[in-house]
Amino acid sequence: MEIKDKVALITGTRRIGSVVAVELAQRGADVVLGYNRSQEEAEAAATRIRALGRKALSIQADVSKVADVQNLVGRVIGEYGRLDVLVNMASIYRSKPFGDTTEQDWDANIGVNLKSAFLCAQAVAPFMKAHGGGRIINFADWIAASGRPRYKGFVPYYVSKAGVIGLTESLALELASDQILVNAIAPGPILAPPDLTEEEDREVRKATPLGRWGGEMEIAKAVVSLIETDFITGECIRVDGGRHVH
DSSP states (O other): OOOTTOEEEEEOOSTHHHHHHHHHHHTTOEEEEEESSOHHHHHHHHHHHHHTTOOEEEEEOOTTSHHHHHHHHHHHHHHHSOOOEEEEOOOOOOOOOGGGOOHHHHHHHIIIIIIHHHHHHHHHHHHHHHTTOEEEEEEOOHHHHTTSOOSTTOHHHHHHHHHHHHHHHHHHHHHGGGTEEEEEEEEOSOSOOTTOOHHHHHHHHHHSTTOSOOOHHHHHHHHHHHHHOSSOOSOEEEESTTGGGO
16 A cells, blocks of 8 residues: 555554654655643654645544544544554553552553554544555564563563454454455564663663664554555564564
8 A cells, every 4th residue: 555645543652653653754644643641742743744744633542442532533534534544552561560460550551552452443444444445553562472471570561462463363354355454563672761771771782683772763664564565464573673583
């Protein structure tokens, strides 16, 4: 599918999401940035997109809630009349010992990381079908894509991201006849967290066969490739510098 003149909705536009949004605009897409708390970053990205000559909206939504999702998608359709690409990037990543993990922790991870992708896909699919197809790209995690947990303290997170892979495969089957291709990206060491120590940074680089962090553009490239493909669906692509084979 060509990106030019298509309408893309990206949820979770903090950090990497904003870079993906601008990259799609540079390739000719109009972009809607869905955010929950990162209003400043979403609006800054929208400003950059408009400077490229493309249309942009930033809309607040808690995509773990069906009413917010319906309002978000409704506003996209009301403004543009179509929706061709959905990139489900909304995510939370928190560590907590299993014994201290609460029902609220579980619900938050499942809600933001997994349920939101389901709700958004369900909301956009009819509009994609009406225009002959579309692309849905979910975000998993390189560890979940490797099929086994590696670090303690991430039970709800790991389960939610493993669920994203299952959701991706199920949706790919459900929506194939409508020419809606559904894939997932499983990032590895892309951006170093701001609070990372030098020792932790060295450990990540050492554990990554390519010996470095990937950078936001590697995710943007993967998103572009999964939009442009016409025959890949139900896949989970690891963008991790070979971390999974270490």
